[in-house]
Amino acid sequence: MNVFGGSDGRYLEMTNGGTAVFVDVLMLAVSTLAREPWHFRFAALLTLQDQNVMGRGVVGFSLAELNWGDTPQERAAAKDFLLRVLDLALSRHRWEELTYEPPRAEGYLRTYRAMVEEFDPATARADTGVLPGPDEASMASCVRHRVLDALPFWEACVFCTAGA
Helix, strand or coil: CCCEEECCCCEEEECCCHHHHHHHHHHHHHHHHHHCHHHHHHHHHHHCCCCHHHHHCCCEEEEECCCCCCHHHHHHHHHHHHHHHHHHCCCCCCCHHCCCCCCCCCHHHHHHHHHHHCCCCHCHHHHHHHCCCCCCCCCECCCCCCECCCCCCCCCCCCHHHHC
């Protein structure tokens, strides 16, 4: 099981297959919306949830472990971005390109969106190192799948490593 944590003990626990679907639909959305440095750092964090590379059952992160920014404005902008990513994913953005039907994705996304909505980024422990640094941001795009890839960690996107 893979766990994505929120606040007040809330978490989203998913099977390995559920986690793969969750990451896939989030990558489709984040790749469309990413414009600012924090966006590309969050995209890099999503690539690090690729179980085909990292291993099954060993991925996940808590919202409280992320560096949301130093100022209230930066934290609010980061949270707004993540909510917009989740909303775009919930609109089934590019799901027709998936090689499978993601039956539980909408429920996972709704649960996670509620967790993000409730979360106060000012309470995060920003020094955990979970969010990749600016020099580790996912800025390159996979030409074949049109999503951000895992550079500088490895040369593939989540769809390439899955053999899609």
